[in-house]
Amino acid sequence: MTEWFKVGKIVNTHGVRGEIRVISSTDFADDRYQVGTKLMIKNENENKEISVVVRHHRRHKNFDLLEFEGYHSINDVEQFKGSTLYVSEEYLEELEENEFYYHEIIGSTVITESGEELGKVKEIFETGANDVWVVQRLGGGKDILLPYIEDVVKDIDLENKVIRVHLLEGLAE
Template sequence: MEYFDVGKVVNTHGLKGEVRVISITNLPEVRYQTGEPLTWFGEDGTSVELTVKSHRVHKSFDLLTFEGYSSINDVEHFVGGMLRVNEEQMIELPENEFFISDIIGSLVVEDTGEEVGKVKEVLETGANDVWVIQRQGKKDLLIPYIESVVLDVDVDDKRVTIHMMEGLDE
């Protein structure tokens, strides 16, 4: 079965079994609901099935507790490991929505057919996301994720078609 990263356990918090997590999910409110299953994977390949008991946000971290783990001694060994969900827990997204991880590495082509580069990362800026396109022999291109620029996203073929508006490539 395939697993997908949700967050990395970076430390314990307090004495009552809470762990500090740096999240890499865009759905923390879904993943960390009370009763949600998560699988912890250690760096040595071991894994433990867990059930979320509580979740709260503190500073830039998600703080979680798990059923059956009520003290710092129970959770210390989770530090450094990764919390994941299996493919059956993946959420079906509405049409024209996708996970950022699905588009990283996608080939970017202009609507003229010319190859631009590959999607290197997505910057979440508030108003609209900005996609960083890595190009051969040129500096990275930043494109806004808006309808007039990003015309088509083909997740299966890892291909993105854009319209190069005037002033984008300067």
Template sequence: MEWFNVGRIVNTHGIRGELRILSTTDFEEERFAVGSKLAAFKKDDKKPTWVTISSSRRHKNFILVTFEGMENINLVEPFKEGLLKVSMDQLAEDELEDNEYYHFEIKDCEVFSEEGELIGVVTDILETGANDVWEVKAQNGKKHYIPYIEDIVKDINVDEKKIIIHVMEGLLE
């Protein structure tokens, strides 16, 4: 089964079984909502424990959660430094807007100019706040940084792993 990280369990919080989570998802409200089911991977463990969120709240830069049936620090201590993940099936239930994609769908896509020239392959995605910026590695090893904005990105076909962009002056320098 394919898994996708949604949070890192940083530490426990208090003695009532709360865990301090550093979110790694854009869907915090859904992933950490009461009743959500997540796969909890203990540190260095390959097999998940399925958990259900029984409480969730923001605290500073973290999300504090408790799992159903684990309202005691002794029961959640083993999850410290672990990961919370969702399966591919759970991702399929998300309703993405048009022109919204998961990072894993964009990574490894080939990027072409409107003229059909291969520019490179998306190797990383940087979240800048205003818009994402794609790191595109050319065949010669040079890296280009392509902002994900309407004026530049003209077409995305995740099934074919192909992206077409408008190359503005100075974009690839």
């Protein structure tokens, strides 16, 4: 059975020629949305899955704009608004040391160097300088924003999904 990994959220259509606007949750957008790549569109509300093939990709402002083979008008893609985009594991490539896919980090437990559990990584976003990991605190409260830098992230155990961090002053307040 093929495993699928989330790469973005379809937030709207763009123009009248069948383009969709995507907020990506992958740092390999050019690879994920390469012409000819097969993607899965899942609408969790309707429990519906549609397989599509990328026909065109471009960046516009903070969005990725995609067109799919066989979908040529706004009427064809209107149904995809609010859906999630997934890529098959067959399109994933080996990463170099100390590089990780978002799906490997999201859901990991974050602990301090002293062993205190802070919460779980629920989201990752790019800022330009470095990625920021959003940690949902145990028991609620305001999320912790952790920059993915050497001074903060000390160890990543993918097998056990545990990340050990050094909290710089002001990060957890």
